[in-house]
Amino acid sequence: MAIADHKSSSSSSDGKVWGFFKRPFKPSGNAAAATTSSSSSMSHGHPHPNGDGSAPQASSSVSSVARSLLPTRRRLKLDPCNKLYFPCEPGKQVRSAIRIKNTSKSHVAFKFQTTAPKSCFMRPPGAILSPGESIIATVFKFVEVPENNEKLVDQKSRVKFKIMSLKVKGPMDYVPELFDEQKEQVAIEQILRVVFLDPERSTPAMEKLKRQLADADAAVEARKKPPEDTGPKIIGEGLVIDEWKERRERYLARQQVEGLESA
Numbered sequence: 642m643a644i645a646d647h648k649s650s651s652s653s654s655d656g657k658v659w660g661f662f663k664r665p666f667k668p669s670g671n672a673a674a675a676t677t678s679s680s681s682s683m684s685h686g687h688p689h690p691n692g693d694g695s696a697p698q699a700s701s702s703v704s705s706v707a708r709s710l711l712p713t714r715r716r717l718k719l720d721p722c723n724k725l726y727f728p729c730e731p732g733k734q735v736r737s738a739i740r741i742k743n744t745s746k747s748h749v750a751f752k753f754q755t756t757a758p759k760s761c762f763m764r765p766p767g768a769i770l771s772p773g774e775s776i777i778a779t780v781f782k783f784v785e786v787p788e789n790n791e792k793l794v795d796q797k798s799r800v801k802f803k804i805m806s807l808k809v810k811g812p813m814d815y816v817p818e819l820f821d822e823q824k825e826q827v828a829i830e831q832i833l834r835v836v837f838l839d840p841e842r843s844t845p846a847m848e849k850l851k852r853q854l855a856d857a858d859a860a861v862e863a864r865k866k867p868p869e870d871t872g873p874k875i876i877g878e879g880l881v882i883d884e885w886k887e888r889r890e891r892y893l894a895r896q897q898v899e900g901l902e903s904a
Contacts, residue, residue, distance in 0.1 A: 716749045716806040717770075717830045718742040725802055726850050729793045729837035731786045738853035739833075742775035747808050751830070752820050753778070754803040760785070761800065769815045777857040782835070798835035806830050 720740040727735045743749045749770050753763040760783040768776060780802070787793055806828050807820055820827050838847045 714828075715830060716743065716745040716808065716828065717751060717804065718744045719804060719831055719833075721833075723831060723833060724836045725780055725833045726836050726838050726846050727780075727782055727784070728840040728847070728850070729784065730840060731784050731793065734781055734783045736854055737780040737782065738777055738850065738857045739780065740775055740777050740853065741770070741804070743770035743772055745808070746772050748772070748811055748813075750807045750809050750815060750819055752805045752807070752817065753780075754805065755800065756802075757782075757800045761802070763802075765815075767815055767817060769809060769813060771812065777853060777860055779854070779857045779861075784837075793837045794839050798837065800835045802833040802835075804830040804833065 718741075720742075725737045725739060727737045729735075741751055750767065751770065752767040755761045755763075761781065763778055763780045765776075765778060770776065782800070784793065805820065807823060807826055809819065836846075838844065838850065840847070
């Protein structure tokens with residue numbers, strides 16, 4: 642009978658877990674006396690756990706539940722924060738853009754996943770950001786032609802995107818295997834859902850998407866340019882002349898001209 646009563650009480654408390662943390666637990670009867678005795682012994686610096694170790698286990702389980710209910714600390718800031726906007730052009734491959742910023746004090750790797758890998762991909766699919774660094778990633782998606790000429794703008798897409806983060810020790814090359822090697826440290830930053838926009842209609846979301854795509858294209862072009870050469874100048878076949886030597890030669894030539902004029 643005692644086991645049956647325990648099951649019924651636990652089943653009746655389903656869906657009221659949050660209430661357990663809102664109101665303090667008030668023991669009664671022998672439980673209250675045991676609690677008082679335990680707290681009294683703890684105040685004198687002599688804890689007396691149960692012989693079978695049930696009390697420490699209960700305390701550990703409660704603390705683990707409390708930690709699991711705490712919100713995950715975000716390492717990244719996303720813009721847009723929870724949606725990906727795509728122009729609605731059935732039968733075409735369209736683009737969206739999202740800005741990802743590292744708001745933590747350490748280097749963070751991020752990774753992109755989708756429920757539709759055959760029709761969606763992201764560039765870059767992942768990267769490592771230093772503290773305060775941001776990047777604009779471009780998401781490509783093929784828009785399926787809807788059946789019965791339905792309007793995709795008015796429908797909710799089933800495709801979802803997930804951004805995950807991982808704290809790393811410092812600057813390094815990004816490889817997807819980082820997330821497999823440290824699964825326990827991976828955090829899910831956000832689940833993004835797809836929202837289709839009418840490309841013929843000017844809305845704040847559509848205008849913002851156009852600006853972000855332009856910024857993403859500019860960043861891609863900037864990465865394609867070769868780095869500026871700040872080294873010494875090379876003239877002829879391997880002849881290296883630095884700025885100091887060049888200035889000295891001009892000075893000597895000027896002195897020679899002045900000497901000829903005075904003579």
